[in-house]
Each structure stands twice: as structure tokens, then as C-alpha cells.
Amino acid sequence: MASFHVIEPATEAQWQAYYDLRWQVLREPWGQPRGSERDELEAEAVHRAVVHNQHIIAVGRLHYIDETTGQIRYMAVAPKYHRKGVASLLLRSLEEASLCKTITLNSRESACGFYQNNGYTLGSETHTLYGEIRHFEMHKELIHG
Template sequence: MITITHPQTQAEWDAYYDLRYRILREPLGKERGTERNEGDETAVHFALSENGKLLAVARLDRVDDTVCQARFVAVESTTQGKGYGKQIMTALENEAVQLGYGKLILHARDYALPFYEKLGYTLVGPSYKLFDVLQHFEMFKVLTH
């Protein structure tokens, strides 16, 4: 059974940050701790599990009263392509709508562009290079209430 929750316990937080690190930072040769930032304190966090095993995470940040941002979206490498990313993004988008946001932005890694385009995101253009190595692209989606 698939569940999407918000981490609560220390064990849930540890697993959440571990997945973020292993998928988003370790492949770039970065040390533990780089998977966290100050926005973690105020963001809404999502954790997708199947039969108790954490498989995907994502974070929703407030930009302003009408715009929010998806960050740190990660799916366990052995389960990519099975729909977990789509499910966690749907949960994140639904929560954004409930919170009253009208637009969701994100900065996708180059290899993730097709995934987000399939979910209805529009490419704006190049945004920044993470650690001066990995090109990211700004994308957005207008949320319907």
C-alpha cells in the first residue's frame, strides 16, 4: 500500500534526509549535510512509502502569497520510472492548491525535464548550475483550484 505523509518522528526524518542525500547529493560527490538548507524549517515535506519503505520525497516552499516552489524531489534509484515521482508531485500540487497558491515553480535538472513536461510543466529556460556542475532549468505550472 502506498502512503504519502509528512515526516514526524526522528526515524522518519532520518530516512527522509538520507534519501535526499543519496539521490541528489552523493552522486555529485558532496558530503552529508548538503542535502539540507535553512528552508527545511518552514517548508512542507512529503514522504511516499510503499509497505513502510520510503521511496520518494519532495519539499514545498512558499515564494510569495501566490507562488510556491517544489524542491528536493527525489525517488529511490531502484524504483524510478514506476510512477512514484508523479504521485508525490500530485500530492505536492494538491497541497499547494489547498494552501491557495496559483503557480508552482521548480528548477529541474537537465535529465528531469521530460518527467516534468509530462506532468504539465512549462520550460522557462536555464536557471543555475548546482555546484557549478549540474545545469538546472526553471519550469512552472499554473495550478487550478
């Protein structure tokens, strides 16, 4: 079985690989420019990446909306690692790092089943990105023990 572990990016090379993967998976296929994979909340957010054989293969971010609610964004897994448990590992790591009671996210329609399998409740449609990628609000109540 493959060995995957979660890190918080720390070195310049890790950050470069983190943002490269985010752009390659979430923006490049729709012709979006480099830089579109980042926003104004990067510095205050919690970042995690999954590493395999010293390569970053999945990334995700959590930022705080208020004292009780966090939002997960920019979840991206390299295509060859889909359906290998990598995204669930990353999601659990972000949830564990959270100090919130509730996590929200806007899921691409194609990923709603994944989030439901990980305990998230499906809400209403929120927006359509690039005129073709439908997104749905989802949330999960966390129990910190």
C-alpha cells in the same frame, strides 16, 4: 501492483530516512557532505514522502516564495523505483498541499520531460550544479477546486 502511499514525515525515524534519501540521491553522487541536503527553509516548508513496505522511497518539499507562488525542491526517488509512478504521486501530493496559484521549480535537465508530462512549462536555463548538472526553470499554474 505495488502499494505506495504518501505521508508527511512525523517521527524521528521518518525524518532521518527522509533526509538520508535526499542526500543519497541528490548530493552523495557528487561528493557533497551530509548537511548539504538541507537549507534554511526546512522548518517552514511542506514535506512529503512516498512509503512502500514501510520504507521511504521518495521525498520532496514545497516552500512559499510569496502569497501566490510556491517552489518545489529536493525531489528524490530511490533509483529502483524510477518509472513506477512514484514521482508523479509525490508531485501531485505537493501540488495538492499547496495554497499557491503558481508552482515553480528548477529541474535537472534529465527530469524536464517528467515535469512537462505533469503539466509544467519549460523556461530558461538557470544554473549548472557541481559544474555538470544543468537546471531549467519550470512552472505550472494550479487550479484549486
